[in-house]
Amino acid sequence: MALVDFQLLGIGGDGVGIAGGTSAADPQLQFFENFPGHLGATLGVRSVGTLSVHAVNIPLSLSFNYPVVLVSRPNSGGQQTVQFGLYSLNGSTLSLANSASNSISFSSAISWISMVTSATQNISPGAWYFALNVLSSQTSNLSLLINSSINPANAVPGAFLMGRMTASTNAMPGSIATSVLNITGSGAIRQPYIIITA
Amino acid sequence: MAQLLFEKSLPYYGPSRLSVNNASMTFCAMNFNDSISFNTVNMVFLNEAGGNRSMSVSLGLYSLSGSTLSLANSVSSTFSQPAANRIYISMTSTSATQNITPGIWYIGYWMSRSDTGDYAPSGQYINLSAGNAFPGAFIGGAMTVSTNALPSSYATSDLDITGQDALLVPFIIMSA
Secondary structure, X not given: OOOOEEEEOOOOOOOEEEEOOOOOOXXXXXXXXXXXXXXXXXXXXXXXXXXXXXXXXXXXXXXXXXXXXXXXXXXXXXXXXXXXXXXXXXXXEEEEEEEEEEEEOOOOOEEEEEOEEOOOOXXXXXXXXXXXXXXXXXXXXXXXXXXXXXOOOOEOOOOOOEEEEOOOOOOOOOXXXXXXXXXXXXXXXXXXXXXXXX | OOEEEEEEOXXXXXXXXXXXXXXXXXXXXXXXXXXXXXXXXXXXXXEOOOOOEEEEEEEEEEEEEOOEEEEEEEEEEEEEEXXXXXXXXXEOOOOOOOEEOOEEEEEEEEEEXXXXXXXXXXXXXXXXXXXXXXXXXXXXXXEOOOOOOOOXXXXXHXXXXXXXXXXXXXXXXXXX
């Protein structure tokens, strides 16, 4: 077969492939991780009510059933809530497509938390945006497995990739203008490990 | 559908030596974005022992249907390594030719060594010692019994999915 195209799958898609093979029906992913192989840098404290959002490339279709995060709970009192939002981007507006949340009142130091979706959905392949927010009945916050704690001095250049809200929120907004998100510094690039399982 | 030249279990390999159970199996997932020929499997091993070490390694390529993992292909090798060194090992003797289709496959890795655990593959390095079992669908787990061969099928319900050793992901490179 002649070489008709060359495809670089980039960050999050680790392979390098040669296009031009035969087509087949799109398979269904059993799960998707934003950091492949559960990679993460550390457990980082999450500020209450500070929503962060980051882009992911989902390579194949995926059922939106169970978003899962890894958390460290500071103490056994009170209750924390983890909220997840699935957003699409059109121009400079993020629109909420689906969401999930769960409240935590366990005493284990480090635990997996599975969130409950508001509606079933088959996520189509392509770019999506994962948003996460944490609420707490106490001043002590949850720590989440995160990607990085480095602190770049300038804003993330190019098209919107990731950022965080500067105003506190207690719910996933129906839409977010990317222009109101802070895209500078460690708070903007510090994203939690999220896995969605079918 | 494109044909991959390689695929990796992790974007890069972590510096740590994984605490792999000896003479037992651990299953981890690999997401193949496109098809790839199952020809060569490479891993990185770290020897933190005071002398030479040897290891027998078998990797099984498993598909998951419902809650049953089924062996589709395998590769194995025996090798030795000097102390305090990282080396790539390469396994090419697959049990059958196969074009791996896109999607998630499960790698069951079995390792047998004579030492006490100071010789193992590099891989995912963050401590994920969660106190509870992983919720949601199956993403990996460890056998709780010893075995001396790759099982042709295995129920995910029989795998341990709690704690660090259950969800280890070694750095695996598959190349066509």
